[in-house]
Amino acid sequence: MGLAAGAVVLLAVAASCSATPESEKGATACGGPGVGVEQVKLGLVLFDSGAASAALASARAGVDARIGLANAAGGIHGRKVVYEWRDDAGDVSRNAVVGEQLVGREGVFGVLMMTGAYAGSRDTMLAHNIPVTGLQLWEWAEDQNVFSERFQASPLPIGRYIQAGGGHKVGILTTGSAEATLAAGRVYKDALTSIGLAATEPISFVRSVDSPAQLAQRLANAGVDSLLGLTAPQDLADIVQAARAVALPLTSTVSLTGYDHGLLPGLGAKLAGVSFPVYTMPFEAGGAALDTYRGAMGRFAPEVADPDQQFALQAYIETDLFLRGLEAAGGCPTREGFIGALRRVSDYDAGGLIEPVDLGTTATVPLGCYAFVQITGTGDAFRIVRPRVCADSASS
Structure with missing residues (x-):
């Protein structure tokens, strides 16, 4: 994977600490x-910009909320957590540039990747052992510097859910044609066919450029009876509306x-009946962990009117x-x-937000x-329809 031209100037890693007591300086030097x-x-x-970036619009708020909560509690080992940020526009070449800026020019300790374009800076991060957490990192699960609570999310529960709804052939939809998105679509296709469902290519x-009406007719001609959207919500809403117009008999639509509760006023009616797989505790379930999250969002990301948003919670x-x-690295982290x-x-x-x-x-x-x-039939709320669906159908 090519990196943008330019040398990466890295600060040397020094494992030794000074003997200055924390009581005197607030944290170890x-x-x-x-x-x-x-x-x-x-x-x-x-x-943060470009096609489909709207889907991730709340991600920075989730970062701010969790860092704000940590700093309000005294930081990590007495240190305030701060960050420098860059927009890669979801572009692999741009990701390479901004990754080099953060590691070289800014000298950051590690990186939060709220993007699907990590391929651009992956070689830099791996070569210099930069700790990375973030979204859509499943391709890099074997890299020891990369962490996620869900590198691999089995597509099979989605297939089980579609099967339980009576679906037999799935139309797989993507926003745009970025290779990473199409590759993800092909992974879902292979998984769905492995349990007996038919599926289109992404x-x-x-x-x-594209006409929702023409796409809906294409799906109808292919004999599709269910949809899987790897799409921006507005794109899926347009396609679902077009599918309804041609009376495409959909048993399930999964996105x-x-x-995101913030989408309901504008898109709820268009997406009525659409289902969403959730690996975190659903917002509708309530509980102490979600109360903590919502409190942090209200306090440290007040620009977000409704904190019940998928990518805000995932970024958190x-x-x-x-x-x-x-915390685990100790008072003098390397x-x-x-x-x-x-x-x-x-x-x-994650403080009770996911299963351990x-x-x-x-x-x-x-x-x-x-x-x-x-999304309910009236389009103004979400409801939990299946509290637990597993890859093993016997566990569903």
Whole structure:
């Protein structure tokens, strides 16, 4: 994977710490990159502009909420957590550039990747052992510096859900034709066919070019009776409306994005009946963990009127995961120490927002169960329709 031209100037990693007591300086003075006496600096890469970026619009708020909560509690080992951020526009070549900026020029300790274009900077991060957490990192699960609570989310529960609804042939839809998105679509196709469903090849939709009506007719001609959307919510809404116009008999429509209460006023009616797989605790379930999340969003990301948004919560969890690594790395964290310590955490649950996972095995053990929520027929709310659907149909 090619990187943009330009040398990466890295600060040397120094594992030794000074003898200055924490009581005198608030935190230990260390020599590692991004680690100062009073703060630790992270990098944040956002898919913040360009096609389909709207789906991730709430991600930075989730980062701010979790970091704000940590800092309000005194930081991590006495250090305030700060970050520098860059927009990669979801573009692999741009991701390479901004990744080099954050690691070289800014000297960050590690990086939060809220983007699907990590391929651009992956070689830089791997070569210099930069700790990384974030979204859509499943292709890099074997990289020891990369962490996720769900590297592999089995597509099979989605297939089981569609089968239970009476579906037989699935139309797989994507927003745009980025190779990473199409590759994900092909993974879902293979999984669906492995349990007896028929499925189309991923079908790309570009709003400025493609006609929803023509696409709906294409789906009808193919004999599709259910849909799987790897799409921006507005794109799926247009396609669903067109499908209704040609009376396409859909037993299920499942979307990987759009579990966002902020979308209901504008798109709820158009997406009525659409279902969403949720690996976190559904917002409708309530409980202490969600109360903590919502309180942090209200306090540290007040620009988000409704915190019950899919990518805000996911970004909050990915940030929490990084902070857990900083805690585990001790008072004088190094990148190597962070990676080793976080890999040994066997009961990570994001403060109760997810089922506990072993971070030492997430690279090889896929997440096998989801809850499914659905937009009600009136389009103004979500409801939990299946609290637990698993890859093993016997566990559904």
